[in-house]
Structures are given as structure tokens and as C-alpha cells.
Amino acid sequence: MKYSTLKKTAGLTFASLMVAGIAFAQTDSTKTTTTVSSDGATPKVFGGIGQYNTFSIGVSAGITDGLVPFTINTTNKFKVDLGYGAYLRQQLSHTFSLQLDYLGGKVHGIDKAGTDKFGISEYTTNFNSAALSAVFNIASVSFLHRNNAVNFYGSAGLGLDMYKIKSNTLADGTVQTLPFGDKNVKELFAPVGLGVKFKLSDAVALNLGYTVSFVQGYNFSGAHTYPTFSHYTYTYGGLEYTFGPKSKKNLEWVNPVALMYDELYDAALRQEVEALKGRVTNVETAVSDLKKDSDGDGVADQFDKCPGTPAGSVVDGSGCVIVFPKPDTIAATPKGTAYSNIQFEFDSSVLRTSSYPVLDATSADLRASGKGVEVDGFASSEGTAAHNIALSKDRANSVKTYLVNSGVDAKKVKVKGFGETQPIADNATEDGRVLNRRVQFKQK
Known part of the structure; x- marks a missing residue:
């Protein structure tokens, strides 16, 4: 397949997924039904994480490449290769979760003639990696709706990358002897990514994202690239499923502002407030009655044994002149x-x-x-x-x-x-x- 054709196909697919996700999101965000937890109680703002479903599993597939914007790259031509991944995620709050990722695939880099920077014109590297990442929900385009349906997120983590250099061609066309032979190289790497997630249902989400993996070494392409760390990208789409009973909400999609509003304006709470107002009024009335002094002699009516004393009279503690x-x-x-x-x-x-x-x-x-x-x-x-x-x-x-x-x-x-x-x-x-x-x- 020609590069231009592949590029158009990838762009069309990405756009289709975006449209589908937004359509699902808009449909879901208009719902205002209240879901209750497994114990039959409406979720509370400070009711604890046990009120929600928080454990998810996801799979993804996409394209890899050795080109990373705003940095020095080993090669300069975009070359599509297959990447694939899976992850487990635990949502710890409305905005923060921990995610264990696996990512595998192949990176193929090509340098146009005469512009190579490190003396190579082409390389192919297979890799498998695992990392633990922190994921932050940055914002939601549906924040005006009671139910969030589109979330933007960022992630950063640390893990181990195991790669094997399959081929390495010098600028003059010579196939270079691989520096590590047929062995897997193990190096630390730091994945950093951005993405957007669309809510298809409370349990299923469409996940689109872009991740840059910074390998803590200089040999990923088969050439020593010091002082520039090796790196590659992964652009992907995938599905995520959140486990748990249907009676509980998915914590990732809960709008805490709407939840607080519902809790403050709960019908039972409003009834209690109104009843409390009534009791306060009764107490105020009783206090006013206790303080009432009809004849103005300084002794309350309830203690006044001589009511109706003339104004200005000097009275004793019982109200008598x-x-x-x-x-x-x-x-x-x-x-x-x-x-x-x-x-x-x-x-x-x-x-x-x-x-x-x-x-x-x-x-x-x-x-x-x-x-x-x-x-x-x-x-x-x-x-x-x-x-x-x-x-x-x-x-x-x-x-x-x-x-x-x-x-x-x-x-x-x-x-x-x-x-x-x-x-x-x-x-x-x-x-x-x-x-x-x-x-x-x-x-x-």
C-alpha cells in the first residue's frame, strides 16, 4: 500500500471513530436518570470509593513510528508499522487512576538519501514493553451535562522496554552487523501520552490516544545516538471495559458537581431542613413568650404575681409593688x-x-x-x-x-x-x- 493511500485511510478511520464517539457521547449525556449503589442508596459526595465501579481492562491497536515532534530523530521519513497493547486500570478518584500497560510491535525507520544524521538509512526494531503509569483526567467537553461523556486525559509512567534490532542499513547501503546480535536489549523507558475517551455506555468506552516512549538508552535504532535518547511513538484506538455491577456507576464518568447538587437538593434532606426550620420557629416563639412582660415592670409574665402594675413602679422579684x-x-x-x-x-x-x-x-x-x-x-x-x-x-x-x-x-x-x-x-x-x-x- 502506498504511503499516501495509507495516510488517507488512517485519517478517514480516525475521523470516523471521532464522529461515532461524539454521537454516542451526546446521546448518553442527555440522560439524567439517577443510578443507585448496590446497597440501594444514592451515591454521596463523601460516601467512599466503594460506591463505584473502578477496575477496567482495555485493548488497543495502532501505528508506531520513530519520528517524534520537536526533538532530534534518527530518521526523517514517516513509516507506518503495527503496534498493539493491553492494560489494566484502577480508578482512584474522579480525576486520577493507575494503569499497568503492555505494548508491543515493530518500529521501522527510513532516512532519505543525503539527510541521515547518524550514518544509517533504515532500521527495523521489534519491541515488547510494560509500564506503570499515572493517568489524569484533564477536562471534559461535556462538563455542562449532568453525565460526563467525553474525557481528555494525560499519562506518564515508567517501565521496562525489551527490544531486538532486526536490521540496520548504513547510508551507503551496507547492512551493518547488529551491535547486540540476536539478543533482546532491556532498558528503562518513560511513556508520556495524551488521549481522549468517549463513553459508549457506563461500562464501555472508545479510547483514542498518542504516546511517546522515551527509552533510557541510545541504541534502539542500531546506531549509537548519544546524547539523544532513543524514542518512538504509538498512535492508537481501542476499547475499554469497566467491571462491576450495573447498580454502581463508573467512577470515571461521574460528574462530582452534579452529584453534590443532587445530594444538597435531595427530597428527604429538604424535608428535614424544612422540619428543622419549623422547630426553630417554635423555639423562637417559646423564647419570646418567656420574655414577654406585658406591664413593663421588668418581671416576665410567667413569674409576675402582680400583673398590671402601673408604669414606673418599683417591684420585687415577683412583680409586686x-x-x-x-x-x-x-x-x-x-x-x-x-x-x-x-x-x-x-x-x-x-x-x-x-x-x-x-x-x-x-x-x-x-x-x-x-x-x-x-x-x-x-x-x-x-x-x-x-x-x-x-x-x-x-x-x-x-x-x-x-x-x-x-x-x-x-x-x-x-x-x-x-x-x-x-x-x-x-x-x-x-x-x-x-x-x-x-x-x-x-x-x-
Whole structure:
């Protein structure tokens, strides 16, 4: 077959494969059905690699040549020879996989008369190679579709090339004695490639690519080409099959953006979000009800025992108006009531109305004398020691608040809480516990 005819045939075949691949890709990319994993659950963005099919096998066939663009070549004329390959691939993420390649075939190089660079006009070399490569999905022309259908990729790896030089002809037509005889030469090589893959189905793909193999030696063509490493190319087409159950998607074709969208807008998730919004609204309403103070006296309605107090009234912790003694009634206050103990209900720091006369008399004396006072709170023995300490401080603060609101200088009133310590009666009886729920004054 003439070179020109072969070139046209190869070009037409390549174009036909491209058209067929794009047609399949466009057909497949319009599908929006959701595939579920083997356990019946929709794949999740961070659900793990076990949700997908990841192991593939592929075969290829194509043409080899010793010409590589942008480098120094042993020969300068394009000469087509057959190459063939197979590989195993493990997809590790949406964009990255590891691939074990086998490639075999023949490279035939010809140099036109008078232009040879290394003193040879023609060579033929058979080779077999194996390499481990990293494959990166570079981009997808179908990124606007929910399902990827055309992926561009690049690869690079390292392996072992075993080749045998079959013939070597010098520029003057002399057939040269082969430098390695009939032996296979083993040298490291680095394959670097680019390709495009078309999705024919979730398990089958059409694979087209171009690989340059850089052999870490100088004798692939039968001539010593130092300092230029030997090299050859492989242009191929092939099919790839991904193993696994149909209930799982092929990881290579999953669009992670679409997957994330589906996960965020999952119907069950949206229902949970709406239900959560409802619960938050209920909590906000409950908090608003707890804070509601209809009469504006500073005591929430749920704790206000005297609702509807006039605006500006001074109230106690229960929302009831505090009545302060008038100056002309202070003298009439019975002696001995000032600085008497203030009693409290069980587990409460709310002042009793019966305590007001004692507090009023105490306030009057403090305002008149300018003296200071220490307000000591106590509790009975029910509950924990820590709770009783806090309760005793609250009782002492209730007394201080009353005194300060009645005109006593806040700096003159010190507060301490002693909890269930220092009882004045037996905590084993209810009568004794009642006496121990108290506030005492210590004059300074």
C-alpha cells in the first residue's frame, strides 16, 4: 500500500471513530436518570470509593513510528508499522487512576538519501514493553451535562522496554552487523501520552490516544545516538471495559458537581431542613413568650404575681409593688424589727410580703445612720451543697436589691452566701429547716 493511500485511510478511520464517539457521547449525556449503589442508596459526595465501579481492562491497536515532534530523530521519513497493547486500570478518584500497560510491535525507520544524521538509512526494531503509569483526567467537553461523556486525559509512567534490532542499513547501503546480535536489549523507558475517551455506555468506552516512549538508552535504532535518547511513538484506538455491577456507576464518568447538587437538593434532606426550620420557629416563639412582660415592670409574665402594675413602679422579684415607709412613719415602726432575719420559702429567693416591714425598718436605719451592712444568705440542707450556695447568694441579693431600691447606697451593702452551713436549727425537722431558709444582717 502506498504511503499516501495509507495516510488517507488512517485519517478517514480516525475521523470516523471521532464522529461515532461524539454521537454516542451526546446521546448518553442527555440522560439524567439517577443510578443507585448496590446497597440501594444514592451515591454521596463523601460516601467512599466503594460506591463505584473502578477496575477496567482495555485493548488497543495502532501505528508506531520513530519520528517524534520537536526533538532530534534518527530518521526523517514517516513509516507506518503495527503496534498493539493491553492494560489494566484502577480508578482512584474522579480525576486520577493507575494503569499497568503492555505494548508491543515493530518500529521501522527510513532516512532519505543525503539527510541521515547518524550514518544509517533504515532500521527495523521489534519491541515488547510494560509500564506503570499515572493517568489524569484533564477536562471534559461535556462538563455542562449532568453525565460526563467525553474525557481528555494525560499519562506518564515508567517501565521496562525489551527490544531486538532486526536490521540496520548504513547510508551507503551496507547492512551493518547488529551491535547486540540476536539478543533482546532491556532498558528503562518513560511513556508520556495524551488521549481522549468517549463513553459508549457506563461500562464501555472508545479510547483514542498518542504516546511517546522515551527509552533510557541510545541504541534502539542500531546506531549509537548519544546524547539523544532513543524514542518512538504509538498512535492508537481501542476499547475499554469497566467491571462491576450495573447498580454502581463508573467512577470515571461521574460528574462530582452534579452529584453534590443532587445530594444538597435531595427530597428527604429538604424535608428535614424544612422540619428543622419549623422547630426553630417554635423555639423562637417559646423564647419570646418567656420574655414577654406585658406591664413593663421588668418581671416576665410567667413569674409576675402582680400583673398590671402601673408604669414606673418599683417591684420585687415577683412583680409586686414595693411600698416604702414614709418619713413620718419610720418613728412609728415597732422597735426590734430592723435587722431581724428574713425568711424564705423552700428553694425560693423571692421575698415574702411579710418581710417588707423588717426590710423597710432596716432601710430607714441604714439611710439615717449612713452605716454599712453585710447581708448573709443561708439555706436548709435539701439539695446539693453547690445548689444551696447559689440559692443562699440569690436570697442575699434579693434583700440587697430591695434595700438599694429603697434608697440605701449599694456600696454600703455587702452580700455573702453560706449555703447550708451555719444552721440555726435542726435540719432533721421541717420546723428547723424553715428557720434555716433565711437571710441575716451583720451591721458594720
